[in-house]
Structures are given as C-alpha cells and as structure tokens.
Amino acid sequence: MKTMKMINLLLAVVFIAFNATAQDSLQKSNEEKYRFTVTHDNPATPVKSQSKSGTCWSFAATSFVESELIRLGAGETDLSEMYFVNLAYRDKADRYIRYHGQSNYGPGGQAHDVMNVIRKHGFVTEKEYPGLLAGEESHNHSELHAVLKGFLEAVLSSKSGKLSQVWKNAYGAILDTYLGPLPIQENNTDKKNARLDKKSGFNPDDYVELTSYLHHPFYTWINLEIPDNWTYDLYYNIPLEELMAVMTGALENGFTVCWDGDVSDKGFSHANSVAILPEKDTASLDASLKEKWEKLSEKDKMAELYKFEKPGKEKAISPEMRQDAFDSHLATDDHLMHFTGIALDQNGTRYFITKNSWGANSNKTGGYLNISESYARMNTIAIMIHKDALPDFLKKKIANK
Template structure:
C-alpha cells in the first residue's frame, strides 16, 4: 500500500510539473479606440481595420470619438480597382481585398464621412454581405475584357458606379453631423487627419533595407510602396508607437492553426505538436529570425490575408509580451474571446506581420532618420 501511494504521489507530481497553465493576462498598455464591430460577410477587413486605426488617431488628435464609415471608403475604392482590372485586361487582382494604404488614398481623394451619413446598407439590411455585389461587378468587368473587338465606351465606368449605388448607396456630397453641415473634405479637415502623415513599413530581405519598394502581394493591386527595415526595427517601431500613445495598423497572416479568434490568442509553438494545446495554455515558442521569416514568406506559408488594429500590450503570467490586436469579426463570445481582440505573441507578430502602418511621429528617431521621414 505504501508503494502504491508512493508511485501515485510521483504520478501527481509529474502531472503538476508538466501540465500547462491556462493563460492569465494582465494589461500593460491599452490605448483608446472605438468598439469592436463586424465586417459581416465581406472581405473588407482592410477598410474596417484602417478605419478603426484612424478613429484612434482622431481620438489622439482631437479627443473626439467618431464612428467613421467603412463603406464610404469601399464605395470609392471599387471604381479604382475596376479601372485597374479593365485597363490591365484582366491581368490584375479584382477582389474584395485591399491594404491600409488604399484607405489612405481614398481619404486623400474623397475625404471622410461618419457612419451615420453613409452606412452602405440599403433599406432593411442590418449586416454587410457583398457576395452578390462582387459577383455582378466581376461579371461586368470580364464581359468588357472578353469583347476586345468592340470599342470600350466611357459608359462602362458609369455602369460600375450605378451598380455600386444600387448595392451600397450613392456618395453623399453634404451631410449633417452634430448640428453642423459638412462635405467629405471639410469633415476630414475637422478630424485633423493628414493622409501624408502615415507610413507603411515592412521587413523583407529581397529588397534593400532603408528603402521603399512595391511589396508584391496579391492585395497590393494599387502598387503601394513600403519602407523596408530590419525585423528588429519593425518590432521596435510597434513598441515605440504604443508606448507613446500611437496605435498601429497591421497586415498579417491569420491562416495558421495557432491563430484563434475563438481562444483569443495567436502563437508559434516551438514544437508543432503543441499547436492546438498552445491555444489554451502557455508553451515554449519558436525563436523567429529574419531568415526564417523570409523563407516562410517566399514559400507562401505566410500570406497577407487579414488586416487588424494593434491597440496595446498585455503580458501572461510569465511576463511574456503579447500585442493586443483588435479584430473586425464582432464580439460573439462563442467565436471571439477577449471582447473581439486577439493577443499576438512576440513570435507570431515577428513571423506573421506582413506590414504595419503608423503615424510618422510614432517611428523611433533612429529609424525615422534612416528612412528620411
């Protein structure tokens, strides 16, 4: 009996020392932002996340909390996508996807409007669903491209605009907000946002560091340029921004099994056998080097499939740093933990962050000088 108790005691001790603790997070930095909302059944995370980023910028700049219209930007970006697709004779990306600079480009050209002035929802609609809209637009554009014998008339642009008006609504030229009349451009001026104040930064070795280059990823249909810096400097920029009151826009890969909005964490376990278990408890993580990041990008294991908004830093019970990242998939507790936020580990961010966007003042001085910002 004593031997049995002795071995049972050893068994319990083994369980205690090998079982992983559930995550226990404490907040270190939590910058102010607007509530988590859902992008619905659309591929417009680029507009939802960047609009959230700009909303935090407006709070920082003016103290005002403004719910910006994501669909106003979408409505004004589709004609640009369509023109690019048609003029390249279909040899270009035409999809719901986009990047943060597409929002900045739209803001520069068309200004901003609040959600109450343009919802992108028609009649009794309550949720965004662009499946039919995209199918109709794609079919129209492919018809134009597939009939080269007929001269393309200027009417096609008006046709695209009409379809967008039917599904999303026509652009407002003036609107009322808090008792004042605005145009999209005067509203932009009121927010104090300056589109040219924002920089997109990435980290890859196939282009020279401290230069700008066009990042060849599918959703970069508008051929936007990115500043290229070493990985450590990109990570230092994120931390420096957060520590100084600036939130950060993020383009990342969420296709990994170790990313889970349901569990609210994104990690890169050192042992792939722990991939699923690491969603519920702390496991050692892989060390991410610049070379490994590059290899995973070039073999397509890292792809740009989602944009999100970094708003803070949390730490687990071991003091390990995670980034608090705002998602746009809603707050349903069955699908989204942490009120719609996902906590990215340092390893996950190093490996799976395609790029970031920040205010130029958020970039550390040594990096800013090298980039001539």
C-alpha cells in the first residue's frame, strides 16, 4: 500500500510537471507566432495562379482593375489576364522589330501594359477568353515565349533585304494557337469592348504610377530604368516618405494599390506569409545574451533573424539605403502584386496585406501574405493607384506637369 502511494505521488508530480511544461510551451508558441489585426481590408477578387508564366504584371494589374470595378460600383468581374498578355505581346513584337531587336523582349511587363491594352482594346471576361487550350488547366508559357522569340529572330535575320509583309499575321497566329483566338476580331475590338469601359465607369487615364529614387529630381515624370518598362512609360518621382504615405493613405481610404517590387530578398517568404527586414534588437539584450549574439558567425546571425517565428525589430530604411539597393541591382522589378489592405502585428508594426498570383493553395493564408513597412520602403520599385487616392498637394503637382 505504501508503495502504491509513492507511485501515485510520483505520477502526480510528473503530471503536474508535464502539464506546466506543456502550458509554458503553448504560451511560448503563442508569443512567438505572428498575430495580425486587420485595420483596413478592401474588396478583392479571388486569388488566381499565373502558374508557369512570367505574367505577374497582368495578374496583379488585372486584380487591381477588378478591385477598382468593385469600388466604382460595377460589381465583381472576373477579367481575362491572357487577353492583356496576347495583345501586349503583339505590341512588344512590333517595337522589337522596329528597334532591330535592340529593345527588351521578355514575358515580363508593368502595370501600365494592362492599362495600355484597355485604352486601345478594352477588356473581356475570363469566361470569354481563358487563354488556355482545350484540356489545359494552368498556364505554361515556356515554349510559347521561346517560339515567339525564335520567330522574331528569324524575321530579323531574313536575307531578302526587307521585312515580310505577313510577319505580323504569322506572329499573331502563333499567339492564337497557344492562347486561343481572341474572342472577337482585333479590328473590331475597339468598338465592342470600349462599351464595357464606359458602362463600368473605368477609365485607364485615371491612374498614375509613382516611384521614389534619388538619381532623378523629385516631382518630375521620369523614365524609370527597369527592363520590363519596354514601352518607356513615365513614372512620377516623389520622396520616399510621401510614397509610403500615399500607399497607406490610399488603403485607409478604400483604394487598393498595384505594387511592383523585389521579392528576391531573404526576408520575402510567401510560404510563411510574410515579407520582413529584420534587425536584431541588441539594445534590449542583457550583457550575456548580447555577448553570445556578437560571437555568432554572420551565417548563424542570418539564420536566427530569418526564422519567421515571431515579429521583431525591423530595419530603419533611408532613401540612401533604398537608392543603393537599386543602383547595385539588389532591388529589381522582380514581381508585381496587389496591396488590398493594412494589418498590424502584436508589436504594432504595420504590414501591407498583399494578394499574390501564385494560387490560393500556395501557402496557408490563401495565397496572401503581409509585407512589412520596412520591406516595402526598401523594395518597392513603383506603384499604380487611382489619382483620387493622391493627397491634394500631390494631385495639383501632377496636374501642373
């Protein structure tokens, strides 16, 4: 009997200790995880996947236009991304040939490419033009782009002494073979699809692209030196603080933002649903922990900073740091996405709620991620917003240029 009492006592002690450890672990886990409070959440259409295509520019800008249609009272519309891709590819080829193969010809692009197509040809729905051949469920443009580029090189290398009169028709036939024929004949596009623009209240001329770099004067229109700006469209250059204020103000006032930026940074983790620029808060460490941190190798420090386990201190990004990243090609126009709202982590740090185009099943948050303000300060290349989202002083400056 005495032995049984001892066993029961030991089991009770073990249970209490185990339970306390489990509670501590759970509390620690809850403390470490990112916990976000959404402060502003603007309407957006469902997440799509660009799959194996370099068409993030079309997916991001199309998503942005769809949100604008909702904001303008036209309701939710599922627009065709591949309609914009097909028609932009035609303009890109024409420019490539005119420049004797010396202009950029790649699958990438910018938000204004979608607006340029809408301006000339309007838009159509996904149902009208899915851009997929029968039986296909996802986009894969690796062969398409190689065939298109090879065709153009053959046109340029022709030894006949002049360009063929039918190369554009042949080029268009390749596009229509891979993406499907356009829903209406191209020469009728202006008449039919422009009506959809007027009915919706959408006007591509109501939108402006902004950037912020020191090698150009502020409050001027600039030709931003990024390869995917193959049309040489102009961006309005403003100070970094104003650019950040414009993004935040737009999202707080019911607008969304089409974002172009760098996602090659170590702090970008779509899988973990965050993009961050962490910095060790050594000031808050006691002497022994600070000493341990300083003894770590650079590799171990990076591994510690980029665990993506909990929010921490973020780097303070100056315009000069941002400029250096751009000049050294550390920050390039990798990817376009769609900012739809604002969230705060448990430390009060602001993040931009970001709709990606890698599919709803690409991470645990339905294809969305949260981009920290510091990350955006460093890695934003340019944005597109509605002119009404601009503060009055900036709207006046742009109108006077």
